[in-house]
Amino acid sequence: MTSPAIGVCYYPEHWPEEAWERDAARMAEAGIAWVRIGEFAWSRLEPTPGNLTFDWIIRAMDVLGRHGLKVVFGTPTATPPRWMLDKHPDMLAVDAEGRRKGFGSRRHYDFSHPGYREEAGRITRLLADAVGDHPALGAWQTDNEYGCHGTTYSYSPAAREGFQRWLAEKYGTIDALNRAWGNVFWSMDYNRFDQVDLPNLLVAEAAPAHDLDFRRYASDQVSAFNKVQFDILKARRPDLPVIHNFMSRYTEFDHYDVAETLDIASWDSYPLGHLAVSDEPDEIKRLYMRQGDPDNAAFHHDLYRAVGHGRWWIMEQQPGPVNWAQFNPDPLPGMARLWAWEAFAHGAEVVTYFRWRQAPFAQEQMHAGLLRPDGEPAPAYHEAMQVAGELKSVALAGVANKGRVAIVFDYQSEWAWEIQPQAAGFSHGAHVRALYGAFRKHGIDIDILPPSTKSFAGYDIVAIPALFAWNEALRNAIADFDGHLLIGPRSGSKTENFAIPEKLAPDLPSNLLDVTVARIDSLDPTLGIEVRGGGAIHHWRERIETRANVVIEDGDGWPVLVNQGKLYYLGASGNRALVQRVVDYLLAETDTPTLNLPAGVRCRSREGFRIYVNYGAGPAVLNVAADEAGYVLGAADMPAAGVTVARLATAG
Secondary structure: OOOOEEEEEOOHHHOOHHHHHHHHHHHHHOOEEEEEEOOOOHHHHOOEOOEOOOHHHHHHHHHHHHOOOEEEEEOOOOOOOOHHHHHOOOOOOEOOOOOEOOOOOOOOOOOOOHHHHHHHHHHHHHHHHHHOOOOOEEEEEOOOOOOOOOOOOOOOHHHHHHHHHHHHHHHOOHHHHHHHHOOOHHHOOOOOHHHOOOOOOOOOOOOHHHHHHHHHHHHHHHHHHHHHHHHHHHHHOOOOOEEEEEOOOOOOOOHHHHHHHOOEEEEEEOHHHHHHOOOOOHHHHHHOOOOOOOOHHHHHHHHHHHHOOOOEEEEEEOOOOOOOOOOOOOOOOOHHHHHHHHHHHOOOOEEEEOOOEOOOOOOOOOOOOOEOOOOOEOHHHHHHHHHHHHHHHHOOOOOEOOOOEEEEOOHHHHHHHHHOOOOOOOOHHHHHHHHHHHHHOOOOOEEEEOOOOOOOOOOOEEEEOOOOOOOHHHHHHHHHOOOEEEEOOOOOOOOOOOOOOOOOOOOOOOOOOOEEEEEEEEOOOOOOEEEOOOOEEEEEEEEEEEOOEEEEEEOOOOEEEEEEOOEEEEOEEEOHHHHHHHHHHHHHHHOOOOOOOOOOEEEEEEOOEEEEEEOOOOOEEOOOOOOEEEEEEOOOEEOOOOEEEEEEOOOO
């Protein structure tokens, strides 16, 4: 594996050709190694059907290559040209209200449309043939931000027909579908698969299993769409990695499944924009307005490392104010450097800034770049150059260390609790991220695991929060694990067909966990129930019948946390104080090594180094850890937005 590097997103079609040489030279001087191009250029690559004009982008690659820059070429399928609608007028997605999407922006296609999928394969094949042997080409990117702007789900005729075929393949007979969905309820039985409609525009809610299957179908369409391009690109150049750029807190399709036809996962990190549009409390938004949530980007770093089977990039890193949030603050000086270093700490191979030069026109003209629209350096230019120099001086290499703690993240659980939240404000993702943040405050390295994980060997603690249905792999992993395991709430409360299991939640053998969830208490989101000893329950609590040991109970005497040996069950959704209390208890029980970090400081270890970042708006002082052999970058006294890199006394 090559040493970590920085990159930039560049759009040669936006600038006069005489500017390309100067831009490429400045990129090389700044220490940039990778340049992403092409992902929005279809109308210039094929202005009219069959009229291919690849010569200009090949010349751009020539220029970049002369300056030692490697190219990530993005397939342009996220922005089909206007003439495509003349050819395929029914390719536009339809929203849940039955309204057809329009042309004039991006992502105006339906994943289920077979004609557009063929067109996407065609342009991918033509590009692979045209530039596949170019010496500057170093990687491919498929499409751009699958599902962005709510485009995973379409309620079009193509989606309806595709869903019916998908159901027939899955269930075989219509009787099997009726049984799985519980269609005897409300007299919803079907006689044929072609009678099944999409779960929108209904008088009341759809059967939960119907809704969940539609989401599974839609997710499979994204995977199938990606596979078309992956197969073409790998057939042409099997030696080059294929990448896709995912997003923050976007869960409408299963990223693990899509990544089965990827070599590297990447994601687009915009810490300030993501915080501004998040559901985090106002006090967090105020405290970190110019820095970003200290744990959100890190969580996604670890998630996409899992999605990418250990390999991942940042394909778009925020360099300054963005254009798409309700307000778009200027980052605290030093944050463009900090965000890059934090990504490298979590194992990133490349951090690519978006974009090289701020565009003076169109939708993203208020989105900052490394350069201003007049070509002068913006603050992030100097910070990116600093990162490039520091990477060389530190000689960072290797991969992120294996975590001591792991958390299972499941996309289908996201869908299930959106379909049937039962409590306004209850969120699988929020519950997972709360646990993640509570562990991270102790300086612990954390891994994210998919629900297909077969073994938890090597971890001190594994958390499985709010997982709607067990699979056999997880059941076996739980039974075989000799570490400490935290389960709940809502875990195992449904079957794969979205029914209540016969044994009730958490649906585990009593020899592992003698717990039965007998009843649910769904709480007004403005109210909380105090917990004895500290913390409060919000949104959700369970009436537990158990012979296990009660560790924590609420003010009404209901068990909140119980344990049976090394297996723990959390029967409530809590505020930050309660989640932190549960995590602190587990860490004490396991004797997992922790660090005493100042407020706002976080860290992660990567092959012989521990990298600290200060999200605080003021200075912080590190406590020297016993396993560290001195600092190779920065010092114990960290300024706001500071980065300190410690060498570990022993690698690993």
